[in-house]
Amino acid sequence: MKKMIAVLKASKDLFLVQSAAILLYRRMSTISILKLDGLRKLPLSTQTFAPYSELQKQKILESHIVSILHGCTTLNQLKQVHAHIYCKGLDQCCYVVTKLIRMLIKMDVPVHWYPHLVFRQVKNPNPFLWTVLIWGYGVQGPFSESVHLYSCMRKKGVGPVSFTFSALFKACGAVLDACLGSQVHAQTILIGGFASDLYVGNTMIDMYVKCGLLDCGRKVFDEMAERDVISWTELIAAYTRSGDMKSAGDLFDGLPIKDMVAWTAMVNGYSQNAMPKKALEFFERMQDAGIAIDEVTLAGVISACAQLGASNHANWIRDIAESSRFRPANNVVVGSALIDMYSKCGNVEEAYKVFLSMKERNVFSYSSMIVGFAMHGLAHEAIKLFFDMLKTEVKPNHVTFVGVLSACSHVGMVDQGRQLFSVMEKCYGVVPTADHYACMADLLGRAGYLEEALKIVETMPMKPNGAVWGALLGASLIHKNPDVAEITASHLFELEPDSIGNYILLCKTYASVGRWDDVSRVRKLMRGRKLKKDPGCSWVEVKNGIIQEFLAGDATHPQTREIREALEDLVERLKATGYQPNMGSVPYDVSDEEKKRILMTHSEKLALAYGLLNTAAGSIIKIMKNLRICEDCHSVMCGASKITERKIVVRDNMRFHHFIEGVCSCGNFW
DNA sequence: TTAGGGTTAG
Known part of the structure; x- marks a missing residue:
């Protein structure tokens, strides 16, 4: 580094110095700006500027500052550069200010605060400067501000650029406002030229898909003048999320050049749609095609192995993960997925070993481990880990609470479960969902407090779902209580008329008290609905x-x-x-x-x-x-x-x- | 500016 600076300082060629400096700033993003200060000043000296016109000097200065901006890694550094921008009289330069705002937003500085202030100080913002702010609100919210800014921009007579529409679509997607999205869509056509822009098309697909209008997304895709792998992958992933693996597969087959992300979308699609064998098949095809893998691919494949629950698959994917750049100890995504996999493969000890080996742990790692302990009946371990987690900076989420409550439920720790449920919102800010009520119904019901469980279900603030009634029905069987079973089953037969398990639980409850007439009545009902028992x-x-x-x-x-x-x-x-x-x-x-x-x-x-x-x-x-x-x-x-x-x-x-x-x-x- | 993501219950 020192040598390189010496060589650059000796050089008389401003462009050489300039481009080298830009490269350095970009590549050595962790180096503080101050360290490179000597180099930064160098090309700005009056002498070296001599052969260039004022305009050229201005452009060089601008691009220089922008390259420094790109190298910033902290807010303090950005503030220093901002001061520098003032000193050099660049605070009205839209190009530089746009880049400054972009960096601020990327560092999660609230848009309405610093970035918007910087924007206001520019007398004549150009379309890019307007747009970066629209984008900022599209990323952080409040999303309505994006739309508001867009209309301000138009009122001032500033024309949009394609990025403006991408930013607006992002905001519409974030608030799931398909109606507004289609208005923006109409604008892209009205203003002209923008509807055929690749970026605009891609973000439009994304917006429609996020709003649940897959067909509209497909229509945009079909009508696009130009598509890239991102357009294809967006749609493939949308199909996999909607459970339509057939359409996803058809699209994938037609994709001319398949990259890692597209392959991963397919592998993970199969995994998420409970087709783990297919996921593994696809993963092997991906490897045969010589495509690299990353943590996202691994996470999906590991999840598929978890579903298969077999040790040979577990060991196979563990080896692949360990020999990749994404080793579980160093990668929180891969590590967390492995914890879940080992738990589901029956090896909770190994899951805990992975957990302990991880350098960084997040809410997924903790929740997976807690759920893992719960699944294996290790309630005390689950609850201890939960309290250990509270001592860290990791905050519990709704899944973490499902984990601890189900842990309590599996061992009958009624008081502990009641206590956690009562404080989850007040102390930890996690609002109970129907899932948590299902855990409570399960906890109380299994422990024999059927009446109390029924009361909770009947008075819960949202409509009880299948899981809630199902938990009660299961408990009714355990405690041979056909009265509660009848109430719960009547709800379940409405909510899930095709779910055979509920009919069987009711039958078993009747059978447990010898009410054979009722057993045959329910069986007749099943036959009438053409339901067949899943063979064990x-x-x-x-x-x-x-x-x-x-x-x-x-x-x-x-x-x-x-x-x-x-x-x-x-x-x-x-x-x-x-x-x-x-x-x-x-x-x-x-x-x-x-x-x-x-x-x-x-x-x-x-x-x-x-x-x-x-x-x-x-x-x-x-x-x-x-x-x-x-x-x-x-x-x-x-x-x-x-x-x-x-x-x-x-x-x-x-x-x-x-x-x-x-x-x-x-x-x-x- | 745009794509794929791991944890949940009867």
């Missing part, structure tokens, strides 16, 4: 990361006989320790013998037997299930963990159960 389905991980799937009653596996024998043998040994089949887990009015037979074909039992046969002695057995584990299977898992001396981890659709030496981490409370 379990997966078990065996050697080399192979995953075996079993449906309830499955007799298609080549090892079926061995599986059945192993299961019968296991149950016999369990009976010797006091186990009795739980007939209440079969919601059918059939004989006890038939109930026993049905119990033996539950998918998680088949998976367990297969796991025992096909994994090494002493290793952990990991099972995933699409539905909630039934009570009978739960007690079989408990017993099996003791007599086979195996740790068994079951992930059902609610949470994780860790069975160790005859005890489940859920404390039989799930």
Whole structure:
């Protein structure tokens, strides 16, 4: 650096010095301006200006100041440069002032304060200067100010530039005002020339999409004279967000040059739409195409692996992340995604290791870890982490509270949950949403306070959603309360008429108290609505990361006989320790013998037997299930963990159960 | 000036 300055100082060529200085300022953005002061003064000396006209000197000065502005990293530096701008008599130069305002806004200085003040001091603002302010309000709000400024600008007879419309669309998108957006759209056509501008088109697509008018966005796209990869990607992402992967895929196929962002939009689209296998397939195609990846790609793929819940996928993507530039310890996005993934793959210990290794943690990292602990029934750990978080600068958000409340719910910590719920808004500024009421309904309901839960639901300030009533219905089954179940189910059948799970919960609740007539009435209702029960389905991980799937009653596996024998043998040994089949887990009015037979074909039992046969002695057995584990299977898992001396981890659709030496981490409370 | 983003519940 010193050498370079010496060479530059010795140089007589002003343009050489100038361009080198600009390069230096841009590249060494962290170097304080003062350090480079000697260099900054150099080209401004009277001597070196000699061969240039006044106008040229002015232009050089302007571009010089702008390059210094670009190098600023703190507000103080900007203030210093601002003072310098005054000294040099450039405070009326729109070009320089525009750049100053832009930098101020980028540093989150409130637009209405410093930037707007600087703007007011310019006597004849040009369109760019007007626009940068419009853009500033479009970024920070109040967004109405963007529109107001635009009309002021027009009243003063200043014509817009294309950036003016981009800025306006940004503001309309931010307030989801499609009506205003289409008025601005009309202006772009009326004034002429702007509607065909690439930037304007792209921001217009973005605005329509944000306002939920995907078709309008598509129309703009179809009519654009010129498109770039950004136009395509905007629309692809919009389709993925709306769940239309078909249209997203069609567009993607037609995209002439696909860059990393476009590929990532597809990978993450599949991941967000619960198609994790497709996401991984696409990711591999992306890698085969030699496209680089970044933290956003990794986050999506990691989320897909989390959904699959299998250790082999987890280890595979962990290796990729570790060997990339975005290592979990150094990257808060990748780190947080990994915490979630390990929790969902049943390895909460590894999730916590990742959490501890992270140099920076944000609300995603904390919330993911809290939710992870909650999922595994580690409520005390979740709550401790929550209070640790409060000691940092990271503020809890609505997800963090869902995490702590569900942690309380999973272990029956009613008082702690009530306390947190009562202070979440007052002390932490998080306004309870329907999700939080669902957690409360779950917490109180599970713990047996069904009436109190019902009261909360009936008096909550917003309309209860499916999750809220669903929580109550689940609790009604646990506590065998068909009266509350009937009330909740009637709401659920309206809100979610096609959701089979609600009908089944109601049936099971009736069955639990022997009201078989009601059971058949609900079944008839289901048949009338053409609803079919989801078959129970379990997966078990065996050697080399192979995953075996079993449906309830499955007799298609080549090892079926061995599986059945192993299961019968296991149950016999369990009976010797006091186990009795739980007939209440079969919601059918059939004989006890038939109930026993049905119990033996539950998918998680088949998976367990297969796991025992096909994994090494002493290793952990990991099972995933699409539905909630039934009570009978739960007690079989408990017993099996003791007599086979195996740790068994079951992930059902609610949470994780860790069975160790005859005890489940859920404390039989799930 | 414009694109892709990780955590939530029955």
